[in-house]
Amino acid sequence: MSKKILILPGDGIGPEIVAEAVKVLTCLRDDFGLALELETALVGGAAYDASSHPLPAATLDLARAADAVLLGAVGGPKWEPLPIAVRPEKGLLGLRAALGLFANLRPAILYPQLAAASTLRAEVVAGLDLMIVRELTGGIYFGQPRGVETLASGERRGINTLVYTESEIERICRVAFDIAMRRGRRLCSVDKANVLECTELWREVATRVGRDYPEVTLTHLYVDNAAMQLVRAPKQFDVMVTTNMFGDILSDCAAMLTGSIGMLPSASLDASARGMYEPIHGSAPDIAGRGVANPLATILSVAMMLRYSLGAPELATRIEAAVGAVLDQGLRTADIAAAGTEQVGTAAMGDAILAALRTEAA
Ligand code: IPM
Numbered sequence: 001m002s003k004k005i006l007i008l009p010g011d012g013i014g015p016e017i018v019a020e021a022v023k024v025l026t027c028l029r030d031d032f033g034l035a036l037e038l039e040t041a042l043v044g045g046a047a048y049d050a051s052s053h054p055l056p057a058a059t060l061d062l063a064r065a066a067d068a069v070l071l072g073a074v075g076g077p078k079w080e081p082l083p084i085a086v087r088p089e090k091g092l093l094g095l096r097a098a099l100g101l102f103a104n105l106r107p108a109i110l111y112p113q114l115a116a117a118s119t120l121r122a123e124v125v126a127g128l129d130l131m132i133v134r135e136l137t138g139g140i141y142f143g144q145p146r147g148v149e150t151l152a153s154g155e156r157r158g159i160n161t162l163v164y165t166e167s168e169i170e171r172i173c174r175v176a177f178d179i180a181m182r183r184g185r186r187l188c189s190v191d192k193a194n195v196l197e198c199t200e201l202w203r204e205v206a207t208r209v210g211r212d213y214p215e216v217t218l219t220h221l222y223v224d225n226a227a228m229q230l231v232r233a234p235k236q237f238d239v240m241v242t243t244n245m246f247g248d249i250l251s252d253c254a255a256m257l258t259g260s261i262g263m264l265p266s267a268s269l270d271a272s273a274r275g276m277y278e279p280i281h282g283s284a285p286d287i288a289g290r291g292v293a294n295p296l297a298t299i300l301s302v303a304m305m306l307r308y309s310l311g312a313p314e315l316a317t318r319i320e321a322a323v324g325a326v327l328d329q330g331l332r333t334a335d336i337a338a339a340g341t342e343q344v345g346t347a348a349m350g351d352a353i354l355a356a357l358r359t360e361a362a
């Protein structure tokens with residue numbers, strides 16, 4: 001039976017990078033016999049412009065009916081003056097919540113060809129391969145009460161609430177332990193248990209779940225120390241698990257260890273591994289429309305989709321190998337350019353990946 005994929009290009013560089021990922025999906029369908037049906041819809045600012053809402057009901061219905069969703073990016077300065085409730089980001093958060101995508105997997109892998117692209121010394125990052133597991137549908141992003149209220153004095157007060165139930169903590173920790181079992185069997189849970197009761201509970205639950213995984217070595221770090229350790233000695237980590245907001249911050253930090261945020265894919269999964277796949281870099285409005293954005297994070301997101309939602313790990317490996325091959329050829333988009341390499345644009349990078357894939361197919 002063919003799998004339904006919903007394509008949500010979104011805003012900024014989203015449409016450009018997603019176009020390259022769609023070329024890859026089409027190639028998998030036509031040259032590798034993967035049964036796929038692709039459908040496209042609006043989300044984010046593009047959806048707001050067309051229908052005054054960043055997540056139109058039609059888009060949500062298609063997402064619910066799909067086996068997997070591929071998303072480019074949302075947001076941009078054009079929509080910043082809008083109220084938070086209808087900003088492009090709400091489209092993304094609404095999708096995550098409505099689809100129950102509580103487990104966000106953000107791998108940070110340094111391709112050996114890009115060791116010089118990191119701002120950290122090569123020996124600190126060479127061989128880096130870590131996985132951040134971020135809770136995605138709870139915590140301060142969704143907690144109530146929230147908002148800005150006006151006090152009797154006339155002064156305004158802003159409120160957001162950090163809240164986690166034990167079951168929310170337990171299910172994300174189980175995902176992280178399961179992943180750790182398939183990797184290096186080391187899991188670091190990140191919290192702020194010295195100050196925040198909610199994350200004191202997080203640590204307690206993580207420890208309890210850990211008793212079911214005696215082969216995994218569980219450690220705990222406060223988030224401030226975790227941020228420091230990530231740039232001091234990132235290779236000490238195998239898998240990290242943390243809250244929605246801490247995971248947002250730490251994953252950007254981890255991304256830069258690899259040289260460019262333009263290389264990093266992500267998967268957001270529900271309890272049965274249905275998922276939404278997106279590059280973690282965002283809409284980059286400063287370079288949108290110029291054909292210079294790096295499509296590799298989006299293409300690698302397709303690889304994650306094949307592995308986690310479409311049951312085609314061998315095709316995932318082929319895509320990852322194609323990315324490696326193209327980097328070996330010396331092709332680089334502007335964000336990862338270096339002396340002695342050939343700078344190419346978004347479409348040329350996508351075409352090179354296709355050529356590498358087809359070479360493998362032949
Ligand atoms: C991310 C992004 C989003 C987040 C924004 C765009 C809402 O930063 O996916 O990391 O904060 O989760």
Ligand code: MG
Pocket residue numbers: 248249252
């Ligand atoms: Mg982020």
